[in-house]
Amino acid sequence: MAVLRIGTRGSLLAKTQSQMAADALQSAVPNLQIELVPITTTGDRISDGPLQSAGGKGVFVKELQQALLDHRIDMAVHSAKDLPVERPGGLAIAATPLRADPHDVWIGHRGASIQSLPSGAVVGTTSLRRASQLRAKRPDLRIEPLRGNIDTRLNKVRQGAVAGTFLAKAGLDRTELLPPDALVLPLDEFIPAVGQGTLVLECRPDDQATLALAKTIHDAHTHAALMFERRVVAALAGDCLAPIGVLARPRHLDVTAATGWTVRALISLPDGSATARATLMAEQLDDSLFSLLIETLHRRGARDIMSQLAGTV
DSSP states (O other): OOOEEEEEOSSHHHHHHHHHHHHHHHHHSTTOOEEEEEOOOHHHHOOSSOHHHHTSTTTTTHHHHHHHHTTSOSEEEEEGGGSOSSOOTTOEEEEOOOOOOOOEEEEEGGGOOTTTSOTTOEEEOOOHHHHHHHHHHOTTSEEEOOOSOHHHHHHHHHHTSSSEEEEEHHHHHHHTOOOTTOEEOOTTTSOOOTTTTOEEEEEOTTOHHHHHHHHTTOOHHHHHHHHHHHHHHHHHTTTSOOOEEEEEEEGGGTSSOSSOEEEEEEEEOTTSSOEEEEEEEESSOSHHHHHHHHHHHHHTTHHHHHHHHHTTO
């Protein structure tokens, strides 16, 4: 392989994440030559309005995936939360580097907290998951779409165009844009999106050289968590845009325990009026834990919520 061509979206965060992957690969294989290939996606071209109107899941990855299938690039770097549950044939998840911090972060105008916002204040977010969890806490707030890159959304808050917004801590950390007054939200109160903080290296399954390169920066625990989380989403809503949060986390990151996992999940109605959530602990991310999690969510109302969501799509 003369040069490894890595496809990346053009945003600051995407380029930063792709460069992080490139740097890690070059550390593992010092003589490796890498070229970052910028590719504009549908999600980048349509920067306003909800994702549903832009094409839903996949709007940030399908052009990258097509470039892989067309052999214009050898590898694509994605934010795992952008990957639809149903992926195109002919492509493989080659590696998942070590996961970054999965927390959501709240950024309020002039440091305002969620609790301190006046009734009727406008919060900007296009995430159904974040909006539903916010509405469950503060049904008196107004929620309006807020899209764009990290800088755009942070500026909207600074200017007072919205009273606050949510962002993923991983993205803020990677771009070094985490505001000093940002509030990291507890996982038990705001469960993150599937794969939040995780990068996915995707390539063609018959490209053995690229597969071998990707494996040099692969983290097995991150991969196990991502596959479990994606399985939960598939069981609850498939690729429908629904308010779902899932996080599988090695237990030692939460409590003083060397082994095991903590799994959190929720599904809710968009207005936050009904939510099914569960937090379980187990030694393994296996079929029995998956079945118990889904069963627990159903006992707490997930089936009725899923039925209502199906009637709105």
